[in-house]
Amino acid sequence: GESVGLHLPTLSVQEGDNSIINCAYSNSASDYFIWYKQESGKGPQFIIDIRSNMDKRQGQRVTVLLNKTVKHLSLQIAATQPGDSAVYFCAEISGTALIFGKGTTLSVSS
Amino acid sequence: SQTIHQWPATLVQPVGSPLSLECTVEGTSNPNLYWYRQAAGRGLQLLFYSVGIGQISSEVPQNLSASRPQDRQFILSSKKLLLSDSGFYLCAWSDSYYNEQFFGPGTRLTVL
Numbered sequence: 001g002e003s004v005g006l007h008l009p010t011l012s013v014q015e016g017d018n019s020i021i022n023c024a025y026s027n028s029a030s031d032y033f034i035w036y037k038q039e040s041g042k043g044p045q046f047i048i049d050i051r052s053n054m055d056k057r058q059g060q061r062v063t064v065l066l067n068k069t070v071k072h073l074s075l076q077i078a079a080t081q082p083g084d085s086a087v088y089f090c091a092e093i094s095g096t097a098l099i100f101g102k103g104t105t106l107s108v109s110s
Numbered sequence: 111s112q113t114i115h116q117w118p119a120t121l122v123q124p125v126g127s128p129l130s131l132e133c134t135v136e137g138t139s140n141p142n143l144y145w146y147r148q149a150a151g152r153g154l155q156l157l158f159y160s161v162g163i164g165q166i167s168s169e170v171p172q173n174l175s176a177s178r179p180q181d182r183q184f185i186l187s188s189k190k191l192l193l194s195d196s197g198f199y200l201c202a203w204s205d206s207y208y209n210e211q212f213f214g215p216g217t218r219l220t221v222l
Contacts (some may be wrong), residue, residue, distance in 0.1 A: 034210055043200050043213030046155070089153060098211055102153040 009056045019077040021104045023090035027073060032093040033046045035064060035075045038103070039086045047075070047088075112137035116201050116214035123221055129174075129188040131217050133201030137183065140202040143184040144211060145176055148198040160184060196221045 013019050019073050025033070031052040036044035048059045049074075057064050064074040073090050087103040113136045114211055123129060135141050142161055147153040156169045158176035166176050173192060177185045198218055202211040 036213075041218070042215045043202075046210045046212065049210055059191075098156070100154040 007104070008104055009016075010105045010107065012109065015080060015082060015108055015110045017080050019075075019080045019084070021075045021077075021088050021090075021102055021106065023073040023075075024092075025071050025073060025092050027092065028068070030092040033064070033066060034072050034091045034098065035062075035091045036091060036100075037084075037086045038089065044089060047067050066104060074076075079089075080106075080108050082110060084108050112203070112212065114201060114203055114212060114214040116199075116217050118217060119221070120213065120218045121148040123191050123219065125193055125221055126190045128196070129186070129191050129219070131186040131201075133186075133214055134182055135184075135203045138203065138205065140181060141205060142211075143178065144202040144204075145184065145186050146200040146202065148200060148216075149209055150159070154172075154200065156162070158186070191221045193221050195219065 010020060011019060034049040035047040037047050038044040048057060048062050048064050050057045050064045052068060055066050061078045065074045070098045075088060077084055085106055085108045087105050089098045089100050091098040115134050117132055140162065142159060144159045145157040147157055148154050157174060158166055158168055160166050160178045163178055163181055166178060174186060174188050175189065186199060188195065196219055198216050200216045201214040204211040
């Protein structure tokens, strides 16, 4: 079964707010995590990744935090825009393939 | 730069008919290739992955099969489709197990 999950299936925010999407994983041996964004009808798009030797990584308007103690991963989106509306998946390397969680749908209203 | 193609984009097939979905990658050599299925409103399920020509690993036993006749070509097939095979099929590539996977545009399959 899946070893990666997300706390909330949906998240609604106002344009300009900061968004935080959470993810819990169960395999303490996982050492690589990725966040993907999937817009309707399209394939997932890589956003940002983090390896287990880090606890924070920043990209453009996005930050990923990794807490290995509680096996928790989060994606923070600053100044959320309508174009950020999509389903967000966290994924972990388990063995030889990525294991994806079920996804959080982010809805941004103007 | 690398690109990944999938076709067809959409497909409607009757139950019991065969299936062939194709995925090709450009701009890289000896990629790892993956087939995923995504049911409506759900996450991605890994179906098959391949580390080289003719090398296929199956993650989920079912009536689907995969083949890799060329280095950058990955094919998903079925001899007889089931209603439960409906979904969004995604092909992906990576240059190793421990790097990010890049996804194709997907094929929306509807089995009636």
